Each structure stands twice: as C-alpha cells, then as structure tokens.
Amino acid sequence: MSAQMKLGAFLMPTGHHIAAWRHPQAAADAGINVDHMIAIARTAERGLFDLVFFEDAAGVREARVELASQAARSIGFEPISLLAALAANTQNVGLVATASSSYNEPYALARAFATLDLVSGGRAGWNLVTSASEIEAANFGAQGLRAHRDRYAKASEFADVVARLWDPANRTGTIAHEGESFMVAQGLGIPASPQGAPVVVQAGSSDVGRDLAARTADVVFVATQTFDAAKAFYDDVKARVKAAGRNPDHLKIMPGVSPVVARTREEAQAKFDELQALIPDEVGLALLASYLATDALDGLPLDGPMPDLKASEGMQSRQQLVIDQSRREGLSIRQVAQHFAGARGHWRLIGTAADIADELEAWFTGGACDGFNVMPAFFPGELDSFVDLVIPELQRRGLFRTAYEGSTLRANLGLATPG
Template sequence: MSERKIRLGAFLMSSGHHLAAWRHPRAWAGGGLDFAHFKRVAQTAERGKFDAIFFADNLALMGPPELASLTTGGDVFDPLILLAGLAAVTERIGLISTVSTTFNEPYGLARRFASLDHLSGGRSGWNLVTSATDLEAQNFGLERIDQHADRYARAEEFIDIATGLWDSFDDDAFVRDQASGQFFDPAKVHVLDHRGAHYPRVRGPLNIPRAPQGYPVLVQAGSSEPGKELAARTAEVVFTAQQTLAGAQDFYADLKGRLGKYGRTADELKIMPGISPVLGATQSEAEDKFAELQELIDPRVGLGLLAGMAGGFDLSQYPLDGPLPELPESNAMKSRQALFIELARRENLTIRQLYLKIAGARGHNTVVGTPLQVADVLEEWFTQGAADGFNVMPPFLPEGLDQFVDQVVPELQRRGLFRHEYEGQTLRDNLGLVRPASRYAAGARARQSA
C-alpha cells in the first residue's frame, strides 16, 4: 500500500471566501460570471496537484435585495454548467458540484452527472445536500422548506435511485457494431423500476452509458446526526467545518466509527475539513492582511451571515456588542448553527465578535500565518487523527490560491505529505477510491458461482 498522503480540494467562490472578499483591492470583484477567471484558478489548482475543485450552490438570492445587494450572491453560475466548461480546459483535476436533492429529481441529476463524468474522462463528483431555506422553497412553489428529518429521508431515497440509474447499462453493453446494426446489447441494459415513499415510481434506464468512474465520487457536507448517518452509508468524501483539533478528532472518530455497520472500511471515506489560510511572509504581515479584510465587513452583512446560519432568526434587534441571545432550534443548517453557538459560548463572544470570527470562512477553520505555520497546522491535523485532507478556502482570489500553491504545497511535498504528480486519470484514482461495480454485475457473478 502506498504511503498515506494529504488530499486537497480547492473550494472556489467568485472572489474568495472571506465575507468581504469582493471589496478587497486585489480581488476580482467581477469574477462570478468570468469564465476566464475560473479557468485561471482551476488551472492553478491543477498545477498544485489538487485532487479537485469544488463549488457550493443554493437555489435562491439569499436575503432581501437590500442585503443581498451588499454581497456577490446575485452573480453566480450554475456550478454543473461551469464545471462542464472547466472540464475542457483542465486534464486531471476533479470537478465537484453541489446539487440539492430537495429541488431536483433523481433521473435528471443522474443523467447530468453521468454526462459530466463522460465529458471530463472520469473526474466528476457530486456534493449531495438538502436545501435549507424557505427562500429556496418559495422558488419551487412551496411556502416553507420541509422539516430537516423529512429532507434527509428524501435524500436517502434519492441517492439510492441515482446509484441504481448509474447502473442502467453494463460496462460493456455498447458494442456499436456497424456491420450487424447492433448498437448496444439489450441483455446488458437494466430497468430500475424503483417504487418508494418519496418517489412513487422512477422507471429508468438512463439513456447514457455507464460513466467512466461507475458513479461520480459521492461527497457530503452535513454534520447533523442524519447527515452523518447518510455519509457513513453512502459518502466517499465528507467536507466538514471544525474549529479545533479536538473537535475535528471527535468528528473524525465518530464518522469513521459508523462505517463498519454498513460493511465499509475507514479507507473508503475521506474526511476533509475546510481551512481558510491567510498567508504572509511573516506572522505580522498575515495578521495585517486579515485585519484589512475584516475592516471591509459591513455590519449588515455580518448580521445577515449569522441570520442565515440561525435559520433566518433576526439578530438586528439585539445590541451588536451584547451577548448572543438564546436561539430557537433551526430547521435549516442544524450542525452549523450548533457550531457557531458553541463558539460564541466557549469564547464569550458578542454578536459583533462572533460574525467577525466566522467571516473568514463561515465557521470553517481560519489560519492566519506564514506558509510554514499553515503547513504545521495541516500536518498536525492530518497526523493526529483529525483529517484525511482539507478543502482549501482562499480568503480572496486569485492571490489566495496562488500563494497556497506556490508556498504551502511545496512545503507539504518537502515533508512527504503531498503528491508531486497525479496517481491516475480519474478523481477516484487520485483519491484512492475504488470504482464501484455495477449491482447487476455483482449479481451475475453470484449466480455463476452458485
């Protein structure tokens, strides 16, 4: 077995991850709809031998127009369409898109991801999420979002249908014999004919051959109890927000410990906490850069960030320099709400201090320091049972990613912690994940051996 290496994803947003990134004089404020910008940063990540680039998504303009107008939320590509374009200008790096199970249907999603996998030569990944806001529900004919447990129950059925549809054709079904006129072998096509609670019937099959990777790499980001259980059963990569080494170790042990009951081993799931590195040649320079970003935060946007994580709870009626009040349980992002409440209580933060604390990466770990110091943090978390890799969240682009690739990656390589070259052609190859066998092929082998 090859020596264990750090896995790296580049989590890309238009101008960067800091709440005020687009206002920084060295950020590209117009990056949201600039394909050349995304091409540049994707190729930078590939030059750094990152495993994948990753895009989040939501299905609404978040907040009222007066608040949203202070953010880049109205300037966002559909990530699957963007990744299809980036597939043509990259060669080895993985392409991971967030797509919600709440407001999509399994057949259409399975077909789109199979298409991306073929277009990219086996580099697609699906970050499965459940939509969390009433604003999204109201764009799809509903008044309120479903309850958290119901959204996850739907997601459980959704992913089972999607994986079944990806097995519609055997790997060798398409013969394309021009002489005989046989395009595919009808004995090697499978009708799913799913019947279920949330999807009464999904017939199938897909009208596209089985993808190069079999399935796209299955990614998840939920850290609630239903989220962790779904991840233990189905996910191959988990993105998570952890503030401390101890918290990350607890999450890592908990999630890896759930795999056995689903017949899975620890190597079948890569856990990658988010990290936002603010880099400087010295500690002082890095701190000055971070302070410059912090000074650009509009308090209205800071409060909006907290409201979004609190399920829409309005904190503007409370003193900015007073304590965080008791909050009702959210029906939105339960794990993220719990994270920032615990942070506020642990560090005795005011409302203003709390939004400043999470402004860099929305609850993910922000590390401010030199390249060596950032590499030290990554090495500690990787070697001390807290992470298999990291989802890197540059504070602003393109500089933040350039600096990480040019300064931190070589240090990780020098320490023997990160690859010098890609191991294979597909995202699965590079992550060290097996290509899933078709359920029908497994059944045929069992019948032959009986």
C-alpha cells in the first residue's frame, strides 16, 4: 500500500477564525462546555483523525479587555485536564495538548502526561512550546520575557529530562539530573502505557526550534503558505533528523491548513466571506500585533503598507512569514490583518472536497509534508464538513486510512515504540 497522510484536528473552542464566535452556528460557551468538546473530538474520531490537538497560553491573550472579550480564545479549559475527559469518551483518536517549558517543571509535566497516556491506553501527546508572550511571563513572576535563544536552551534541557523520566528503564529508581535549569532526582513511579511513552510534538520553526525538533520530537506542526516553503522546511528538518542519528521517517511533519469546504465553490466562498465580514478592524489588528509582538502598527493608516519590523523575542518565524506574505502579495495592513485573522498565518483553502483534496495531495505526494494539522474555521460546522466531504475524497484516492491501524497514537502515526 502506498503511503497515506496523517491528520490532526486542531481544536479551538469556537473555531480558528478570529470571528468564529460571532457565527450563527457557533456555541458561545464552547470554551467551557465539556459536552461540546467531547462532541467535536468524537467527530474527529469518526473521521479517523490520528489526533486532536489543543494549544494553550497561560494568560489572557489580549491585554486590552475590550478586545479580549471579542476574541473568544481568551476563555477555555486547561488542556491536560480536558484531555482526561476526552480520553473517557473516545477510543482511538490521539490526545495532544500544549504545555510550555517556560513555566512548568519537567517532573510534574512528565507525570501528568504519563498518567494521561496510561489512562487513555497509549493515546497521549505533549506539544512542547516555549512561551513567547509578555502576558504569560507576568503571570509567573518572571522579569519580562526570556530571550529567544535562552528559552530554547531551557526547553532543550526540559525535553531531555522528560525523555529520561518517560524511558521505561527509568520509571522507578533515580535519574539524578543536575542541569543548568533543573534538578530531578527520582523516576515517576508510573508504568509505561502500551505505546511506551507519550508522543512529543514541537512547533518551533526558527533555527534553534528546528534543531530541537530534529533531536527530540515525533511530530512537527508548522505554518507555511506555499508549496516551496513547505518543501524547503520539510527537507531541512528531515536532514537535521538524519544528522541527529535518527530515522527521518520517525518524525512526521504536519503543516497547518484551514479549509472552508462545501459542495460548490460558490457556497464555500460565501461561507468564508460571511466570516470575514464579522471581523472588526480593531480585533484583526490587535490579533496581528499580538502575534508579531509589536506596537509598530499603532496609528498607521490601515490601507497603507506593512512597515519594516524589528526582530522581536516573540514568535520570530511567524513574524517573518507575515512580512514575506505582505511583500509577496502587496497587502495593506488591513488586508494582512484580515488574512491573518482567518487562520493566524496558516495555509487557507476554500473550495469543494475535490479542490481541497487536490491541494493536499499535491503537497503530500510532492514531498512537502507527512500530513496536515487541520484547523476548521468554526466548530462544529467546518469539522463536520471536512469529515463528511473531504475525508471520503481522500479515501477514494487512497491517501487516507479507512480504519485505524492500531489502538495507540504511535501505532496510528507509524512511530516506533520507545524501549
């Protein structure tokens, strides 16, 4: 059988579009409605997705209250706790959550994910991130945001400690780690799950982020908007994996994609246009400025060009992606903000199931990815549309499974079992 793509369902309470909460079909309380979350996880499992994924930020994402109240992303469960509820209400789909290496301790995090992995029968995954927000830093007594390279140095040690704690040989006894940032004496005292250890996901695209992923990750999430950029990233990271002494097939690279799909192109475009019309200028601009970690857009004419931006200590790869797109397509600040609000810099597709499948197939068969992290514009409607329309089309082409290969996340992703 030819290779088949892997799919993650990136679950956001009301949807990935910044104005999704204003859509007539949206559940206004989605972020704190566990039944809603269970329902969309079950929909992903019905679609045979490899995993569901939740991001996280330890703070309100927008400092200005009048804007935070319009974005909906500021309200939501702590994801590891939520995944425990989803584990009890699903059987096969993987369960992945973000937890920052900046404001956690490796022992506590390793213990929480190892427990989730055990109670779910081997379906847990950890998305390792470094926190890039001044708002988060202020919630943990930090004196401002750590420099980008310092954050990744700490993350590298953090990942090494967690890997040792999850090693089946170290589950009891001592590990005696004494490093630059952490000291850990004992093993977890928790037996390994059927998959051996939780899957490690990484999402950094900077040079140090790529190195960390190549050395420690099983899955990489990335934001790319063109085939050439995706192919270059794929080839570079796979080469780094090989240089690190690992099998490149044991790292799955899954770019984010935000599809709006319908039975006709006209209907799909109308669905997207309806969402775009719901974005207030100030909300779109605030989201863009937040991700770029800049106040350089304040007071500039919205119909003018994007200014040159100084490199920040925030999400450097995302900043460069936005700048490159604005130059490539000649977009104004308003146009960049509106585009960014639709998928936060990720690849966006609008069309029929065949249109969407054509694009996904071209990237996959062209060697630009191992699959995709699907980011529906709003829930539950767009996830239902993808499962009901796009999944059958991918299956018809032999590009996606018709049944789960195994009962663990590693088995379904085709990853080796540690130990």
